Amino acid sequence: MNIGFIGAGHMGSAMIEGLLKANTVAPENLFVKGGSSGTAEALQEKLGFRLIKDYTSLKECQVIFIATGAKIVLEILKQAAPFMAKNTILISVATGHTVEEAQAVLGEEIHVVHAIPNTPVSVNAGMIGAVFANDMPGALKADALNVLESLGKVKEVNEHILGTFGTVAGCSPAFVDIFMEALADGAVSQGMPRALSYEVIAQMMLGSATLALETQKHPGELKDGVTSPGGSTIKGVAALEKNGFRYAVIDAVNQANS
Ligand SMILES: NC(=O)c1ccc[n+]([C@@H]2O[C@H](COP(=O)([O-])OP(=O)(O)OC[C@H]3O[C@@H](n4cnc5c(N)ncnc54)[C@H](OP(=O)(O)O)[C@@H]3O)[C@@H](O)[C@H]2O)c1
Known part of the structure; x- marks a missing residue:
């Protein structure tokens, strides 16, 4: 499985470290796009994943995480959506938006998960609250859960309590x-x-x-x-x-x- 990341700051890097540590993904199957400060580049030198400069390689990813600041998530999703393949699982860990809002930007062929993790995911001891799009096919939901559960414990919750x-x-x-x-x-x-x-x-x-x-x-x-x-x-x-x-x-x- 190929996994993509948009954003490799505190939370993005914690999840990347956890996924590699759990062997959920190999470095050569992990595509990471960072922002402008060089954080992703420094992390790439340490962890050896595939650093990407634009969204084109996202087509090869079955699961894509977005871990940027909450205010820019929907705008970035709008830019990245044309590069996502049908049936991609998009996992947003950003606060401040709903599954429905992300789904509206991405369209019906992409399946949205809203998951709020914590930093212990870097040592596979995270606590993750997750909301899945209502119409997500069972097999894709199972794939998403497998990936998230390699980072820690996952609780499916109602969206209205995800913030708390x-x-x-x-x-x-x-x-x-x-x-x-x-x-x-x-x-x-x-x-x-x-x-x-x-x-x-x-x-x-x-x-x-x-x-x-x-x-x-x-x-x-x-x-x-x-x-x-x-x-x-x-x-x-x-x-x-x-x-x-x-x-x-x-x-x-x-x-x-x-
Ligand atoms: N930190 C936590 O414990 C925690 C827990 C749960 C949820 N979250 C959520 O996770 C999200 C990220 O939080 P954080 O603490 O990791 O913030 P952060 O350290 O500021 O990381 C955000 C990252 O997004 C990158 N970025 C900005 N624009 C980008 C773009 N166009 N393409 C790719 N990357 C881009 C930034 O890169 P540059 O700086 O290089 O520009 C930065 O490294 C937030 O929405 C937050 O609500 C965080």
Whole structure:
């Protein structure tokens, strides 16, 4: 299968790395068109895919991702549409447009998927929300799912919640990164080496997430399991609540989603 990319910035490059790492596509079957800043060229030197300068080679691709800034997506699709073969799967990861809008630009012979991923797709541990065009043939939907599932977990969702899905799955890695950095700052202030702190914290988060996924327990129940009466954890929990941690997180999601 040939896969095409329009846009190789933060999200485009994360997906390209994940697809190559999973062997979903070989470098010689991956066609990437970047913008004007040289980002795609630098990535090409590292990963060895086929850098393309215009849309003509897109004809050879069965799946095409578009990962440019949201405002220019529909305009770029309009320019690229004449170069897409019948039954191409077009996966847009850009926010700010609907499947219907993309479909209107591309016509009925191209099948649109709107998928909002997050940066862990680069290590095949992504969380992807996906909306498929209503009339997409089953075999093409299966192909699209195969490609996306090689990047992480995929949830098919209603389009009206895709924005919030994108906020919670796509923006939160930055919130979590800040949390990890803050935890390490605390550990360092208590005398623990920084490198060791980051390693311990990342593994702790991976373990907590795995426990939540595998047990399906309510987060409050998992928290209760860590907080022994009069113990140190409940004192830390009280300090978080005193400092507005829970509201800070809710507000971050609301602000990011506004
Ligand atoms: N970052 C995330 O975590 C995330 C998560 C979910 C969804 N998204 C969505 O993904 C999209 C891209 O986000 P991003 O963070 O990757 O932004 P970004 O780093 O700015 O990447 C956008 C890329 O598009 C390229 N581009 C612009 N015009 C182009 C054209 N005509 N042909 C080919 N490439 C072109 C730019 O290249 P030059 O800079 O070289 O011009 C740039 O590298 C956005 O719509 C965003 O909403 C992002």
